[in-house]
Amino acid sequence: MTSDDRKKAAALAAVAYISSGMKLGLGTGSTAKHFVDAVGEKVKQGWDLVCVPTSEATRKQAESLGIRLTTLDETPVLDVTVDGADELDSELRLIKGGGGALLREKIVASSSRQMIVIADDSKKVATLGKYPLPVEVVPFGLKATGIKIDQALAWSGNKGPLIVRMRDGKPFVTDNGNVILDCALGHIHNPEKLAAALSSIPGVVEHGLFIGMASIAIIATENGVETLKK
Ligand SMILES: O=C(CO)[C@H](O)[C@H](O)COP(=O)(O)O
Numbered sequence: 001m002t003s004d005d006r007k008k009a010a011a012l013a014a015v016a017y018i019s020s021g022m023k024l025g026l027g028t029g030s031t032a033k034h035f036v037d038a039v040g041e042k043v044k045q046g047w048d049l050v051c052v053p054t055s056e057a058t059r060k061q062a063e064s065l066g067i068r069l070t071t072l073d074e075t076p077v078l079d080v081t082v083d084g085a086d087e088l089d090s091e092l093r094l095i096k097g098g099g100g101a102l103l104r105e106k107i108v109a110s111s112s113r114q115m116i117v118i119a120d121d122s123k124k125v126a127t128l129g130k131y132p133l134p135v136e137v138v139p140f141g142l143k144a145t146g147i148k149i150d151q152a153l154a155w156s157g158n159k160g161p162l163i164v165r166m167r168d169g170k171p172f173v174t175d176n177g178n179v180i181l182d183c184a185l186g187h188i189h190n191p192e193k194l195a196a197a198l199s200s201i202p203g204v205v206e207h208g209l210f211i212g213m214a215s216i217a218i219i220a221t222e223n224g225v226e227t228l229k230k
Contacts, residue, residue: 004030006120006220007084011035013218013225014082014118020047023075025108026062027083028055028101031118035082040065052078054108055101056175072111081112085119085217086131086208092117092217092230093191097134097208100165100174106206109213117217124219129188132163134208135181135198136174145203146181152197157189178205 001009011034018024018039026036036058043049043066050070053059062069072078083105086098094117096102109115137145146162153159165172165180172180188194188209195209217228 001222003120003122006222007031007118008034009220009225010118010120010218011082012038013220013227014116015042017080017082017114017116017216018042018049020049022049022079023070023077024049024051025078025081025083025112026051026053026058027081028058028105029084029099031084031120032058032082033061035118036061036065036067040067043067050075052108054083054104055099072107076111078108078112080114080116081109082116082118083109085117085123085210087123087125087128088117088119088214088217089125089128090228092214092228093128094210094214095128095131095133095208096210097136097180098131100134100172100180102134102208103136103174103176103178103206106210106213109210114216115214117214119217119219121219121221127187128191128209129185132182132184133188134165135183136176136178136205136207137181138203138205139179141203142179145201148201149181149183149198149204152194152201153183153185156194156197158185158194160185176205
């Protein structure tokens with residue numbers, strides 16, 4: 001079983017949590033893509049679903065599958081959001097944003113009654129932080145904001161370089177026109193304290209720590225799918 005097979009298995013298992021008539025948040029990334037495909041199949045079968053995508057990439061995919069889309073302005077409360085993650089721990093704390101969609105992902109997940117994470121087993125870790133923590137930052141004052149992020153890291157007992165995410169030799173620009181600083185921390189000490197410190201910095205739009213948001217994680221392994229609940 002390849003890693004992509006496991007991602008697909010987790011995505012298909014999440015379909016058990018949705019039903020016709022629901023309002024869904026659609027995540028971003030290679031795992032969420034399989035879930036969006038499955039939603040497209042259900043729509044073809046006649047299910048009545050209305051969805052909010054968490055990125056332009058997911059919006060395009062959903063449109064190509066004929067999935068009816070809405071916005072959080074029209075539909076401010078969703079039933080379920082299903083999304084991938086870069087890392088998750090046993091308390092269902094997540095690192096997200098590897099695909100750069102963390103801001104919309106967090107807004108959509110926080111507007112949903114339930115967030116379900118789908119992942120292959122490589123994403124499950126004892127301690128968050130091996131995957132660099134993405135922090136979405138307004139380009140104005142980037143260096144000054146970076147200094148404040150360093151201070152927040154130190155204050156919460158963390159340390160590591162901040163790297164401006166690049167694509168094709170230029171800073172990667174998010175769907176919201178911002179840039180991303182990836183914080184390579186190794187181990188994240190006190191994620192709650194770090195999350196609060198990062199959220200208080202002017203210039204930081206959002207960070208990739210999703211704490212207290214996911215209530216179910218569907219993890220696909222070689223031996224089948226396991227479900228963790230909070
Ligand atoms: O947070 C995300 C995008 O911003 C993705 O959910 C995360 O990067 C996981 O991606 P993949 O399913 O491709 O491994």
